[in-house]
Amino acid sequence: AQSVTQPDIHITVSEGASLELRCNYSYGATPYLFWYVQSPGQGLQLLLKYFSGDTLVQGIKGFEAEFKRSQSSFNLRKPSVHWSDAAEYFCAVGLNTDKLIFGTGTRLQVFP
C-alpha cells in the first residue's frame, strides 16, 4: 500500500541554523510530491511541489526540496531558519487519483 513516512515527529533548531525535514514514500511509480506547512489553528499552505524535471524544487519562504528516486525521498531544506518558520510540516504524495496521502507531520520549534 502507498504510504508516506516522516520519521521525525518533533525537531528543534536555533534561529539561523539550517534545517532538513525528512520524507520517504512508498509507491510503485514516481508520484506527485508536496510539502505543506500548517501554523497552529490554521489550514495547510503549500510550500512546494514536484511533478517531473529538475529534482531540486524551490518553494516559498526560502524552502527547497530534493527528489531522490533511488531513496524514495523528498526532503525539505532551508539554509537559515527564522522564528516564524515554527509550525507543523506535512509531506504528501499524490497518486493517480484525486487523493493525497499525507505523512504524520513534523513539528518544528525554533529557539532564538
Next chain:
Amino acid sequence: ETGVTQTPRHLVMGMTNKKSLKCEQHLGHNAMYWYKQSAKKPLELMFVYNFKEQTENNSVPSRFSPECPNSSHLFLHLHTLQPEDSALYLCASSQPQGDNEQFFGPGTRLTVL
C-alpha cells in the same frame, strides 16, 4: 473572497445538537474534500466529491453527513456527535485530473461537550 473559506471558525456543541459546517471555494475547482485533524493523529480523509458526486467515504460514521449542492460549496452536517469527534475539520479543493494539488481552508475547530 479568494481561495477556500470555512465557517464557522469555531464551534462548540452538545452531543444532542445538530449543526453544519460550511466550505466555499472561489478557485473554479471541481473536487472538494473534508478532512479531520485530531491532536497527535494523522490527517484523516473523510469524504471526496468530484463534480458534486461523492467518490470517497472513508468509513465515516453516519453522524457526519456531507452535502455538495454545487462545485463551489460543501457542507458537513453534524448530529449526535461524541466528544471524540472534537477536532479541526479542514476543507480542501482541487482540479480533478490535474496535478493533485489541494488548496485548504483555515478549518473549523469543533468541540463536542
